[in-house]
Structure formats: structure tokens, C-alpha cells
Amino acid sequence: MLVPINWLNDFIDIQETPNILVEKLLEHSCEIEEIINKSKDISNVFVGRILAIDKHPDADKLVVCQLDMGKEKLQIVTGATNVKVGDVVPVAVDGAKLPKGIQIKTSKLRGVLSQGMLCSEVELNLAQESAGIFILPRDVELGISVIDYLKLDEVILNLNILPNRADLMSIQGVARELSAVYRKPVNKINISELPVKDGRLRIVNEAPELCQRYIGVVINNVKIGSSPEWLQKRLKDVNIKPINNIVDVTNYVMMELGQPLHAFTYSLIDDSQITIRKAKDDEEMTLLNDEILKLNSTHLIIADKHKPIALAGVMGGKYSSIMEDTANIVLEAACFDAVSVRRAAFSLGLRTESSQRFEKGVDFNNVEIAIRRAILLILELAGGEVTQYSDVKEKEPKKVAIKFRPKRINELLGTNLEKNEMLTILTCLGFVLQDENIIVPSYRAADVYREADLVEEIGRFHGYNNISPVLPEINDFSKNCKPISHFSINNKLREMLTGFGANEIVSYSMISPLESKQLYNKKTLAIKNPLSITESVLRPNLLVSLLKNCEYNSKNLVQDLKTFEIGNIFYNQDGSIKEELCCAALFTGKKEKTSFEKSERLFDFPDLKGIVEDILQNSGIKKITYFENNSFPFLHDFRSAEIRIGKAILAIFGEVHPVIQKQYDFRRKLYYFEIFIDNIIKYQSNKKQFKPFSLYPVVKRDVSFWIDKKIAYETIIKVIEQAKPQFLVDIKLADIYDGNKYGEEKINYAFSIIFQNHEATLTEEQVNIDFKKIVATLESKLSLIFA
Amino acid sequence: MIDIINKIKDDFWTLLQESNSPDKIDSLRVKYLGKKGDLTSLLKQLASLSIEEKKSTGALINQLKDDITLKLEEKFKYIEDQAFKTQLLNEKIDFTLPANKIKKGKLHPITLVNNEIQAIFQELGFIIAEGPEVENDYYNFSALNFPADHPARDMHDTFYLDYHEPRLLRTHTSGTQIHVLEQFKPPVRVIMPGKVFRSDADISHSPVFHQVEGLYVDKNVSFSHLKAVLQYFLESFFYKGASIRMRPSFFPFTEPSVEVDVACVICKGKGCSMCKQSGWIEILGAGLVDPNVLKNVNIDPDIYSGFAFGVGVERLAILKYGINNIKLFYDNHNFFLEQF
Numbered sequence A: 001m002l003v004p005i006n007w008l009n010d011f012i013d014i015q016e017t018p019n020i021l022v023e024k025l026l027e028h029s030c031e032i033e034e035i036i037n038k039s040k041d042i043s044n045v046f047v048g049r050i051l052a053i054d055k056h057p058d059a060d061k062l063v064v065c066q067l068d069m070g071k072e073k074l075q076i077v078t079g080a081t082n083v084k085v086g087d088v089v090p091v092a093v094d095g096a097k098l099p100k101g102i103q104i105k106t107s108k109l110r111g112v113l114s115q116g117m118l119c120s121e122v123e124l125n126l127a128q129e130s131a132g133i134f135i136l137p138r139d140v141e142l143g144i145s146v147i148d149y150l151k152l153d154e155v156i157l158n159l160n161i162l163p164n165r166a167d168l169m170s171i172q173g174v175a176r177e178l179s180a181v182y183r184k185p186v187n188k189i190n191i192s193e194l195p196v197k198d199g200r201l202r203i204v205n206e207a208p209e210l211c212q213r214y215i216g217v218v219i220n221n222v223k224i225g226s227s228p229e230w231l232q233k234r235l236k237d238v239n240i241k242p243i244n245n246i247v248d249v250t251n252y253v254m255m256e257l258g259q260p261l262h263a264f265t266y267s268l269i270d271d272s273q274i275t276i277r278k279a280k281d282d283e284e285m286t287l288l289n290d291e292i293l294k295l296n297s298t299h300l301i302i303a304d305k306h307k308p309i310a311l312a313g314v315m316g317g318k319y320s321s322i323m324e325d326t327a328n329i330v331l332e333a334a335c336f337d338a339v340s341v342r343r344a345a346f347s348l349g350l351r352t353e354s355s356q357r358f359e360k361g362v363d364f365n366n367v368e369i370a371i372r373r374a375i376l377l378i379l380e381l382a383g384g385e386v387t388q389y390s391d392v393k394e395k396e397p398k399k400v401a402i403k404f405r406p407k408r409i410n411e412l413l414g415t416n417l418e419k420n421e422m423l424t425i426l427t428c429l430g431f432v433l434q435d436e437n438i439i440v441p442s443y444r445a446a447d448v449y450r451e452a453d454l455v456e457e458i459g460r461f462h463g464y465n466n467i468s469p470v471l472p473e474i475n476d477f478s479k480n481c482k483p484i485s486h487f488s489i490n491n492k493l494r495e496m497l498t499g500f501g502a503n504e505i506v507s508y509s510m511i512s513p514l515e516s517k518q519l520y521n522k523k524t525l526a527i528k529n530p531l532s533i534t535e536s537v538l539r540p541n542l543l544v545s546l547l548k549n550c551e552y553n554s555k556n557l558v559q560d561l562k563t564f565e566i567g568n569i570f571y572n573q574d575g576s577i578k579e580e581l582c583c584a585a586l587f588t589g590k591k592e593k594t595s596f597e598k599s600e601r602l603f604d605f606p607d608l609k610g611i612v613e614d615i616l617q618n619s620g621i622k623k624i625t626y627f628e629n630n631s632f633p634f635l636h637d638f639r640s641a642e643i644r645i646g647k648a649i650l651a652i653f654g655e656v657h658p659v660i661q662k663q664y665d666f667r668r669k670l671y672y673f674e675i676f677i678d679n680i681i682k683y684q685s686n687k688k689q690f691k692p693f694s695l696y697p698v699v700k701r702d703v704s705f706w707i708d709k710k711i712a713y714e715t716i717i718k719v720i721e722q723a724k725p726q727f728l729v730d731i732k733l734a735d736i737y738d739g740n741k742y743g744e745e746k747i748n749y750a751f752s753i754i755f756q757n758h759e760a761t762l763t764e765e766q767v768n769i770d771f772k773k774i775v776a777t778l779e780s781k782l783s784l785i786f787a
Numbered sequence B: 001m002i003d004i005i006n007k008i009k010d011d012f013w014t015l016l017q018e019s020n021s022p023d024k025i026d027s028l029r030v031k032y033l034g035k036k037g038d039l040t041s042l043l044k045q046l047a048s049l050s051i052e053e054k055k056s057t058g059a060l061i062n063q064l065k066d067d068i069t070l071k072l073e074e075k076f077k078y079i080e081d082q083a084f085k086t087q088l089l090n091e092k093i094d095f096t097l098p099a100n101k102i103k104k105g106k107l108h109p110i111t112l113v114n115n116e117i118q119a120i121f122q123e124l125g126f127i128i129a130e131g132p133e134v135e136n137d138y139y140n141f142s143a144l145n146f147p148a149d150h151p152a153r154d155m156h157d158t159f160y161l162d163y164h165e166p167r168l169l170r171t172h173t174s175g176t177q178i179h180v181l182e183q184f185k186p187p188v189r190v191i192m193p194g195k196v197f198r199s200d201a202d203i204s205h206s207p208v209f210h211q212v213e214g215l216y217v218d219k220n221v222s223f224s225h226l227k228a229v230l231q232y233f234l235e236s237f238f239y240k241g242a243s244i245r246m247r248p249s250f251f252p253f254t255e256p257s258v259e260v261d262v263a264c265v266i267c268k269g270k271g272c273s274m275c276k277q278s279g280w281i282e283i284l285g286a287g288l289v290d291p292n293v294l295k296n297v298n299i300d301p302d303i304y305s306g307f308a309f310g311v312g313v314e315r316l317a318i319l320k321y322g323i324n325n326i327k328l329f330y331d332n333h334n335f336f337l338e339q340f
């Protein structure tokens, strides 16, 4: 919202530097985006009159102008075609500075002396486009600075108005705020002497729920022309292009009072009747820019007998707009439903100054004030007489009254303000105390209707910075409030994983649907309105994120990677949305990147299993059972496993499927695990039980044999345990040898079996008995060849 | 006899100086103190002397014997010490050689900042709570007093899911306030960290970012409590004495609502490029819980009041670590991660 300070001064007399003004607004009202001073980048540009225009001797497209600058004469070469002898124009003289860093110097153009430049509005940064040189009125004093003449040093504030402050969408509204800051009154505009004839414009409101009030006025015999300089200047200051005196007045009043207005050509309204109704499906309306709007029954329109003439509150149609030869006009001021205007503006992509005000809500009472202000301005600037005036009111809004409880207000703010101090603030803002109630002015009814809203008004004008901080007592609320959070398990997982050397990553939850189907083990959920196709599906596992990251790193110098992420995954399970917290890690490349040691090896499956097992054990999973991977297609079919308790999957791990590895063009194998945190929580036990330990010496016996590869290692261990050796404490795999001595299907294992007694030192005999049992059981239960 | 003793003494001294190894000290011991050693044979010669002489000369010899024994021990110890020192010197390691370490992984800066925020609020008695990332309109908007089709919703560019019921990705952590207040009656003092989503992206905005939401509902909770809590937090997080500034703002779920600025952490308020010369940095939004929000969870706003606030984690991390591009957080390059 652009607010020229001098316009503001029409309403409130403030002699304050713009910087202080901005600080006050920031402290009490709203944010300031920018302080605009158009003179800042302009110097040495003066008003001059063209005395003569001659052809350039050596260039067809240039002319040589002689200029009267008041005290001196200048010669300037220009390519402009819109200037005539006698025109008064802005002249940038030698040494002038213009916006965008342009500097003007005396020079020769094709051999002819040029002592400056004639300026267009674009060159002075006064407009986005201009047809040629900026032609000024002929009565302007020659030689005066353009900054002074155009009042470019007047400061304009660009305010950032929040959605709840419809009342600040006008110069008057901002003035009201300053009134409470400076405790000064706001000047009222004079709208009383309105010459109204008895004529009544026919208005039919077929949608009273969407249009609370509609005032239509007919003014006859207006003379369409340009607006006066002062009005054009103010419109340009707020970035509105002047069109003609009628349209300019509607825009001027909108900016000043916050009420959008619209003007139609009366003679082009069929049957001279205004109808407010919902559009029919497939009805069309042509806009001023010849664009054709396709309307439907959700759109509220203003129509004549046959057709729509305006999209209510958003934009007028071309057909009955104001034209050069318009003589009689219909002026409209209305109170349209905020939601309806908002939906229409959104659905048709037409967010206008008008719609932005309606969607925040306009003031029922202000409709009349604004139209009266506009009528008086039109009569003044375009002549004519008011012949018809109709005011259609549906239900009038109720006055808002809020019980005034100074004690409660102080309690909520933590202040100790006197009742009168509160009332001073409220009175400046237009609130009135009536009995024990505060009556809210209609222009604030949209955002002030409860005690809390009064608390805000008093808080912000007393100044939040004047409220003393008091720490609340620190009580233990955990007895009363025990929310479930993953905070502690997440931090534990983070601690363990960083301990294993993995770095934590944080990724987007959205991924590309184009990733390999093999990556998905679940039905994914898509985003209806993604920013891009690469971020249009919610990730059904964390592998996608970790792979993407691995790809990015490997393309950017990092090949050895250990990363993990803790985050939510999302999927559609039998029609319902599942959101699940997971912890996953990806390992690839050298196992331990040491500084200068030569012996390095690649990270492998047992490394991965070790990490997963350690994490689960340290998370309180006492017994870990491995199963074949049946549900996760993104892992290598025969180099992966699940850890389950019953049907609940606690973790999966393994080598990333070679198909995926190939797709991403990774040269090294990738190892991945995913832990399902909620299942860990479900099955974890934090019980710790001490067991006595023995310090009697241990005895080690080795055994080595060849066995069929198909026999799982775990089976061998179980067989050894089945022998029930009395003193067995541990079975260690000492070596694996996958040689061809007994054919490809056999593998050699060397075990170290550890014995210990808890009560005394073991005897040779005791160990021999146990060891023999083991060997005998192995031989009887498994087919093996001792090495 | 005395001359002989003196000669032995002088000879010993000369030999002792020359002896620089344990072996040589040993042979000196044998030479002087051994069974056939010089002093032993000298003592044997005493027999031929008179009692008087025997006594005085014997004492001299014994004195010499004690001296030699002591000197030999001293020299032996000295040699041993020297040898040990040499050995240590030979074992010298160049401690400037690179370390060979099992490198610990690093936590993401978002986690680090989150942990720091949580620790500070835990000091003030806040408990951690979580909420879902996929929400419905009620929790993300309407329960938080965002009317349907209200311009307030424009501030939240929302991702919607392609699903048979309307579902969205939460645009803020504020919805968790509702989940918590549905489950627990006041007094409630919680912080709610989490990932949030907005469907806009540019150089300074990422469609995914993190917030920490705070909520305290009880009897007699006031704006001055809010101010003190935020002051405590920002001073703990940035620097002691960091001044804060509050100015009016608008959030549908708080009334009054404020924007909180902290004196620029770079220039301490003097004005620099980080704070666009204003000396202030916008850091969080806060306010008293709107009575409509309390009503939505069946809490009587005439009895209870509360405050809430929300802070952007990336923003804090940017200020704390001087990270100059929000994209870095989500690129997760190892060179970035290993700096924290």
C-alpha cells in the first residue's frame, strides 16, 4: 500500500521526518517495505521551452532543438518525434543525473553540439512506459528544477498491510493510526453539500447475501477529459495510471478512503437498470483489454437487462466503460461479499486494487461517504448534475460492543495501565465508551469484535516494548502433560550413527515419481500442486533421499560416503495415509578413510550387519532374529535381511539392488539399512539385569571343517549348542575359506570354541568331554569333512 | 702405603671418568672391590704393619672403599639414566604427522540448532511434543482460526495431496498446538519442533523448512511472560544482553500478535548488510493464544490464557553459523556437513 506523506497530511497534520514516521508505524501499526523518494536519483533537470526545431544536417532520425531555459539558451539534439515548437519539457543539462545511474554530458551528436537531453517519463522513473518526451503544461516557469515542479521530493511510504487490517488499505486509515500515535485528531472530509435530485436509478439486487449494499448514482452531462495535474500526480505516486477525470476520481477515492468505486456509461446500460446477480454458466464478458472472461454461476456480476457489465468488485467490462464521448454516467459504490470476490478474483486470476480491498472486507458505512466524496469531485472536475440516486441496503450490520474490563486487559498484557489511559488510546482510534461497553467504529468491525482485539489495540499503542518482561514460574508440568515424542530415541540413534562415522543429512520429503519402480515397496502419495515434477511424490522410504544425496556427492568429489537420515516416510496403505518415522543409513566406499595408512578395504555386508545389530541392541532389542527379505525390492535379493519380531519389521538391511546401483551409475556397492523407529519403541526393553561373571581362566579349542554352503552359519551354531556342552561360553568364527578343495559347493569354517567354569579352574578332562560332545554332535547332525 | 692409596685413588678417578658403559663400571668394580681387587690386596698388606699404622691406614682404605663403592653406584645410575634418556629420544614421534582417527560423523546443522533450542526451553520447563506432517485443513487452518477463503490463507502457500479426502502438508508447526491441547488440559507448556512445507521457492525460500513452535497455556499467562521467555531464549541462543524488539503483526491463531526482532547478531545493532542497515533482524512470530483457538479445544478463554510462538530453525542456523545460502541445508554435501 503506497502512502504519499503529503496526501496523508490532508488528514492529519504531522511534521515528522519520514524516518521517524516509519519507526512509529513499525512500532504501533504495520511494517514498512520501502521509503520511496523519487528525487533521490535525479539532479540538474530543469524546465525548458522549445524555441526552434531544425533538421540535423547529417542524420535523418535526429533533430536539433533550441531551448529557452529561462536564464540561458541551450542546443539539444534529440531523436524524439512528439515535440513541437513551443512545448515545455524537462531538460537534463550538462552534469545531470538520472535514475539507473545515467549521467548527461555536453557532447557532439553526429557533429552537432548537444548540451543535454530532453527527458521522457520513463527516463525520470515516473512511469513504466511513455510515448515520448514528457510534455509539461505551457505555463510552467522556465528554468525551475523538475524536482520542485513535479514535487518529486515528496516521500511515499510503501506499507505492508497484513490481511486483518482492511482499514489500513486507505490513506484515511493510515491517518487514523497516526492519530492514535500522536494523539491528534483526523481531519474529516467534507461530503455534506450533496445536490441530489429525486430521480431513482433502478437497482435490482438478486443476490442480497453477496451484496449488502449498493449505491448507484446517475450524473448527467459530465465532460470527459484529463484530470488536473495534482490528481494525476497523486495517482502516479500510488502507481495508478491516470485515464480520464471520471475513472481517475473513482481510483482516487478508492486510495483515499479504501472503498472501490466503478463508473459506467449510462446510455450503454440496456433498459437503464442495474441488476446484481450471479452469472449464468457460460455467460461471457469482454474486459477492457479485450480479453473474454468465461463466467459461471459462482461469479457475482453487475448486469444490465441483457448482459454482464462488471465482475462485481473485481473489474468492469469493456462494453459500458467510460469513453471520450460519454455524457451521462452511473457511479457505483457497493459492499460485496469478501469471500465471493476473493474466489472470483482467484479463479479468474484477476487480483485488482479493488478485489484486494473487497476480500479484506469493506466498511458498510464508508460506501456512502466514498460515493459522496466521488460525486463532489466529479462535479468539480467534470461538471454535470446528479439526476438519480439509489441506495439499496440489505441488512445493516449490527454495532459491535465489547465489554470493557480494564482489569482483565491488564492481566493479559501483564501491565498496570489506568482505565483512562486505555480509553485515550481507544478514543483516538474512534472507539466509544458506552455504559460498560466499548463501541467499535464500523471501519474496524472486521478485526475488532472481542476483548482480545481490544487487548491488541491497547498493547500496540501502549507499546509492546514498554511491557516489562516477567519469567513465568518454572513448574514441572510433565505430570499433567506427557506428549509422545521421538526426541530421545532420535537423539540416541544420532549419537550411535555419528559414532559409526556417518554424517546426518536432512532432505525434502518430496521426490520425483520418475525414480525406478524398484525403489518403491509401497503405494506412494502424490502432491496435487507440486512446484516441479521432481518434487511431486512423498517419499515411501528414505533410500530415495539417501541415493539422491549419494549421487550429488559422488558427482562432486565425494565417493566414500556414510550418511544417515531420520525422517518421516509416507505411503498409502489400503486407502489410508501412513506417516512413519524411520532412520536409514547408506554406506559406500572405503570402510575407514584413514590418513596415511595403506591398508584400506571397502565397506561390506558384515560391516553393515554389525552396525545394525549394535544399534538395535543398544536400543533395547534383546533378541535379534534375522529373516529373508521378502518385502523390500530395492535390496539385493540374496544379500539382504529383515529383522522381525512376529510380523513387525524392526529393520531391514543389505546391499542396494544392483539394478538400482546401475541406474544411478554408482561404481561401488551401496549398503543400506532402514530402521522402523515405532517398532523399536514397541519392542524395546530398557531393563538391565546384572549377571555374575567368572574370572577363572578360559580354555580355547579349535575345530575346522568343510561343509555345504547351503547350510546357514546359524544352523552350525545351533548344532553346537544342541550338544549341551557344560562349560561352553562362546563360539568364535576364526576363519572362512571358500576354496575348491572339496568342490565349489563346500566351504571351510574354522571355529574357536571357548570354555570356562564359573566355580573353579577347568581341568583338561572337563574340556575334553565337552569338546568331544561337540565334535560328535556336529558329525552326527551335519554332513561335514574335518580339515 | 699412603702414597699407594693415593695413587689408587687417582687412578680410580681417571678410570671412572673414562668408563661410560655399565660393563666398564662392572670391570672397575672387579678391579678395585673384587676378591682379587686392588683394595682387597691392599687390605691384605695391612698385616705387616704396626697396630697404630694398621688402624689409621685401615681406616683410610675402608674410607676409600666406601668412596669407590658410592662413586661406582652413582656413575652406574648416571649411565643408566643417560641410556634411558637416549632411548626415549630415539622413540621420538613427530606429533605433527596426521592423526589416524575413527572419525565421528556430524549432525546436520538443523539438528544442532534444534537441539540447542530444545535444551534452552527445557530449562524453562517446556516439554517436547510432535505432530504429523500430513494434516487436514482443520488442524492446519480452521482450528487455528483461519477462516475458509480468508486472505490470511494467502500467507501460506499450501501443498495438497492427491487423495480421496482433503489432505495437505502442514505449512507450520502450529497445528501441533491443537493436537496437544486436545490431549492435555492446562497447564501445558510445550515446544513442538518439526518439518514444514510451503509451495513457494526462491533464493531465500525453500519449500521445506523447519520450525519450532512454543505454547504455554495456564491461568494468568500474560504478554509479559511471553516477552521474558523469548528474551531468555534469544539471549541464551545468541548472546548475553541481546536486545529484542516487538512490533504488531498478524497471525490468525494469536491475538495480539507480534513480530520479534533481535538486535543484529553480526553488528550488534549498529547496522550492516545482514540487517539491511536497520540494526534489527526479524527472528520469530508470537502472541497470546487467540480465544477462538482455546474455544476450539474446549478451554474457557475467560479462565485460561496462553502464549504461543514459532521460530524458523534454518534462519537461526543461518545467523548462528553464517551460512549464506538456504540451498546448502538440503544439498547435504559432505564438505558442508563436516563443518559442524
Ligand SMILES: [Zn+2]
Pocket: B264, B265, B266, B267, B268, B269, B270, B271, B272, B273, B274, B275, B276, B277, B279, B280
Ligand atoms: Zn547488522
